[in-house]
Amino acid sequence: MSSQTPQDFTPVSGGPTDVAPLGRTGQKPAHERTAEEEAGTVKWEEIAEAPEFKALLASKAAFIIPATIFFLVYYFALPVLVGWFPELMKKKVGSVNVAYLFAFSQFFMAWIVAAIYVRKAAGWDKSAAALLTKLPRK
């Protein structure tokens, strides 16, 4: 069972199907509302304009954009170096060489970037939950 965000009014869907059958009269159950119909219950634009939400997006962008550029540059340095600087890459370091060590370091680069992302994301989860508690509603 999922933990619901505080005051999240989106109901848990539990029906055998969550696609609306044809021919039913009366109101749709809440979990069957499409995004368009839900626009009536949540003031999406107001949340989007809220300073807390803008701060959340800015904080995400401030990490995700440089982190993406960094990992792409680090990764593509490998084929570039292997392709155009073979002499440097052949250089022996102990029983291995620069090429192997640099390739091996990519694994740790990926894990480290992922670990930092997870730590940052835990903070974003908290900000998101906090801003949902003072959600503007109709």
Place this chain on the structure above:
Amino acid sequence: MISMLAELQAITGDKPHANPAAIAMFVGFVAATLIITYFSARKSTGSSAYFAAGRRITGWQNGLAVAGDYMSAASFLGIAGMIALSGYDGFLYSVGFLVAYLTVLLLVAEPLRNAGKYTMADVLAYRLSPRPVRALASLSTIVVSTFYMIAQMVGAGGLVVVLLPGISYHVAVVCVGILMIVYVVFGGMLATTWVQIIKAVLLMSGSVFLSVLVMSKFHFSLNEFFTSLSKITFHKGAEVVTADFLTPGMKFTKPLDFISLSLALVFGTAGLPHILIRFYTVPDAKTARASVVWAMVLIGVFYIMTTFFGFGAASVLGPDFIAKNGGGNMAAPQLAKALGGDIFFAFISAVAFATILAVVAGLTISASTSFAHDFFTNVIHHGKEQKPGEEVRVARITAIVVGAVSIGLAIALGPSANVAFLVGLAFAVAASANLPVIVFSIFWKRFNTTGAVSGLIAGLFSSIGIILISPTIMKIDAPTVAASARHLIQANAIFPLENPGIVSIPLGFLAAWIGTMLTREASAEAKFAELTVRANTGLGAEKATSH
């Protein structure tokens, strides 16, 4: 394959006989997965349960399943073989397969989970005109899944023939096809998930065991292990060559070739539909994130271990022995046989078989989910089911059709068909068609339907078009090459590189951008605020079903 078998007989001096341990392990795995399917079938009622396992898979379970869905036979057998025969250049694949997950983690997984329901197209259709976008996204999903599946099926057929002599290629392909149809039709996403989890555990334990055996051969000294790689002697045609297997350049002579492949790997993974739909099986975006991290740990450890069993095969068996005993794809099983005897050979073979089954089941469910949910329900019936349970029924029928078509194509192509490029092509289509529109629809307010349609079309057709004029299809073969292994077009290639990524990925992004700039779509821009709030807060995201 036949000639390979004959060679194998000639070398071992006896008729190949089925290894009883191998048969027992194959049967054991199949029985275990069928029991899982039986229990899953009782739970798989309703769309959310059938397509998304009720969204109740936990983080570590989904991490294992993502790893199980991703590490195909191409990874396990193919990379081991490539390292064993081409040294360092093969290891470059290992690196790309892991780093690709940073694109998934940083850019795609969480927004997708928050804003979608069952398929990749859900996110695209969110702000855009749903019918054209879903129709094309569904086409792209089915194309990617089918390419990938045919490569796996042909590989599976060939593998079973070598591992279980006495079973023909046709029988092997039909058995694999029927098993994957049974998992998907009866067990849905839940059974598929558990097949993938078991496979991931088997694959990881097999690889650890194999790596330890290799290292025991070198007295657990990394120094001794790497030193042994610096002078490996083998035959290249008639001449005897001694090479340092850690030196780059044994396979890739054109640097751009590897850059093109790297682009397809790093951007393709985040556009592979069978990986993306796994994020709908967890309760929320936070769990989706946790599952990517779990998958990254497993996938990373696995690909680091390719050092031991890939280079180990080169050092322990030698490239000459591998070339004569089933070729690169058999390097890992042959290494297991040399180090651990028949029982371990049987175990590694069963692992390879499990690997293929789990991947084809994942591909089948992604193709059938997309057809049923995107094309049938949303394009044909405007998002309404005509009868309760219709969407699931259509998905089941599609799974049978997809399975039958794959069996037919794999048999028509035959065991020695040159199909390895299909996996590279699947990654290229995913990177060129799917990723640009996913990223733009999540992050770019101005993005619109025209942009999505032109991006999908340009990405899909440029990848396929370029590969048709590349050396994977166009090449003049020596007269000695067998007819079935020949390149389809006997002429000099027009496009010089093996993988179309370096041209088709920028084309996909460019077409999506140009298409967007040509028109304005007020409704798409108006809904951007809503999509952003949903994607970043999880408000209104699909919930797990209660028991």
